[in-house]
Amino acid sequence: MADPAIILVSEHHADTLLEEFQSRYARDYDLRTAGSCTEAESIAREIRDRGDHVALFVTDSRLPDVESVHYAFHRWRLVVATARRVVAAHWDYFLADAPDLRVGMAKGKFDAYLLMPRGRRDEEFHNAITDLLSEWTSTIPQPEVVVAKVISPTHDALTMAIRDFLDRMGMQNRLWHPDTLELQDYLAGIREQLGVDELRWPLVVAANRVPVQATSVRDVAIAINGAPRNFELDGVVDLAVVGGGPAGLAAAVYGASEGLSVVVLEAEAIGGQAGTSSMIRNYLGFPRGISGMRLAQRARNQALRFGTDFLTGWEVTALEPGTDQAPHLLRTDGGEVRARTVLISSGVAYRKLGVPPLEALVGAGVNYGAAMTAAREMEGYDVVVVGGGNSAGQAALHLARFASSVTIVVRRGGLEETMSQYLIDEIGYNERISVLPCTRVVDGGGEGQLEWVCLEDTTTGRRTTKQARGLFLLLGAAPRCDWLPPQLARDKHSFVLTGRDVPRDQWTDDVPPANLATTVPGIFAAGDIRAGSMKRVAAASGEGASVVPLVHAYLAPATEDELASAPVS
Structure with missing residues (x-):
């Protein structure tokens, strides 16, 4: 396969763009130039038809054969939906064209609006380009650089779950059939290494790790991250964080940076439910957006830098609160963790659809959450997304890069009550996505793989059957x-109560717990598991960071003299 292409489009400045890109990207990308929308479209179609990839379109803001560059992007998207799209406006009209172009960017018509480089070492420009190329690389079906090999004769639920775990951990992977001719010597070496006559599937081989014949995702997590080691500080940590989503990661970063000993226990992949989001565009500080996986891995690396310990793949099965300032005890099937304080940030799971024929096809076309691996395998097929929240919107937009059509099914009358406006705007612009309000999924099936779903109009009861290769369920x-002790107050839906939401009869001296404190001293809750939380990534991050001063206050309570001398604000 040829190198992926970058198509540079400008009537008068294509040579300027080519010179700038040649110095950095010529080794790894096929750099092509075009002087018009039509010429770029023709180049993209030629590359697609021979089975190769277009990674990126970079275009001037004015083209000779279209009234608006927005229309050019529309035409190019119909040819190559997965390519990233950038406007690099010439400095003579960058400001003049900005108002119209920024409106288009807000609707998802393209990914970045940049000033064409005016000289060498324009690092701000190239930072944007490399970010977009990195995001593109993580979405292609067969990545060039493979960190983990998955070898299996079937695309079963376990194999899909393992690949999705690897994707969420930021480990690019590929799937091979064990009968592949070029693998035979390689597999013979693995049999010798493991001391077995026959290998069991799926087999996972990650870089610099012992190959694992996986029976669960946890087997792979242990192979990659190792088993828990003994803890320092006499076996007691200052803060144990249960759940490695945005709230837990924020608490880890801020807690460890302020001198607390912190351990994070995550049953699945770091990032939690947010880690499955293909693109989060409304997170502060990331104007071009960032995938949930990349945001989580950056936060994890930040926490590691400050000394946080991570135990990934170890599920907490019980929490036994300490009394009289004694440490709390967290039980896992990999060992016990004692902690002076605990943050519960284990998040939420998607609710089950409850349709038996479809539950039987989980991993074979039916997916809970926006499974990144499964999304890449939907190229050319029709898919259905069920749910009306931001996660569903992000999943639909990501799937539209691959699938022929994406249908969003929602029980409500529309998306406006539950989805951010920027996602609604992008969905409305994307010609591959349609929305079916007042609709639910009631049946579906296929021969070992999802082939169809049955949809019911909730107002009329009318049922229709629709072809679908993928069903992505994001149901709330x-x-x-279920591992929490009865001492922790919860609401009728089992979300953890904190602060003034705690029933008054459980307040101490008629004073409610602090905002993120539970009914057990030294145990806090943040993120989606907390009753009344906003269910947004930024809000969860803020809550996680806000727990840290409460932990400090619990570990070193102020004396009466300090309270008396504190200034009144």
Whole structure:
């Protein structure tokens, strides 16, 4: 396969763009130039038809054969939907063209609006380009750089779950059939290494790790991250964080940076439910957006830098609160963790659809959440997304890069009550996505793989059958808290109560717990598992960071003299 192409489009400045890109990208990308929308479209179609990839369109803001560059992007998207799209406006009209172009960017018509480089070492420009190329690389079906090999004769639920875990951990992977001719010597070496005559599937081989014949995702997590080690500080940590989503990661970063000993226990992949989001565009500080996986891995690396310990793949099965300032005890099937304080940030799971024929096809076309691996395998097929929240919107937009059509099914009358406006705007612009309000999925099936779903209009009861290769279920939140002790107050939906939401009869001296404190001293809750939380990534991050001063206050309570001398604000 040829190198992926970058198509540079400008009537008068294509040579300027080519010179700038040649110095950095010529080794790894096929750099092509075009002087018009039509010429770029023809180049893209030629590359697609021979089975190769277009990674990026970079265009001037004015083209000779279209009234608006927005129309050019529309035409190019019909040819190559997965390519990233950038406007690099010439400095003579960058400001003049900005108002119209920024409106288009807000609707998802393209990914970045940049000033054409005016000289060498324009690092701000190239930072944007490399970010977009990195995001593109993470979405192609067969990545060039492979960190983990998955070898299996079938696309079963376990194999899909393992690949999705690897994707969420930021580990690019590929799937091979064990009968592949070029693998035979390689597999013979693995049999010798493991001391077995026959290998069991799926087999996972990650870089610099012992190959694992996986029976669960946890087997892979342990192979990659290792088993828990003994803890320092006499076996007691200052803060144990249960759940490695945005709230838990924020608490880890801020807690460890302020001198607390912190351990994060995550049953699945770092990032939690947010880690499955293909693109989060409304997170502060990322104007071009960032995938949930990349945001989570950056936060994890930040926390590691400050000394946080991560135990990934170890599920907490019980929490035994300490009394009289004694440490709290967290039980896992990999060992016990004692902690002076605990943050519960284990998040939520998607609610089950409850349709038996479809539950039987989970991993074979039916997916809970926006499974990144499954999305890449939907190229050319029709898919259905069920849900009306931001996660569903992000999933639909990501799937539209691959699938022929994406249908969003929602029980409500529309998306306006539950989805951010920027996502609604992008969905409305994307010609591959349609929305079916007042609709639910009631049946579906296929021969070992999802082939069809049955949809019911909730107002008329009318049922229709629709072809679908993929069904992505993002059905709302069910808290993961069956492991919590009865001393922690919860609402009728089992979300953890904190602060003034705690029933008054459980207040101490008629004073409610602090905002993120639970009914057990030294135990806090943040993120989606907390009753009344906003269910947004930024809000969860803020809550996680806000827990840290409460932890400090609990570990070193102020004396009466300090309270008396504190200034009144």
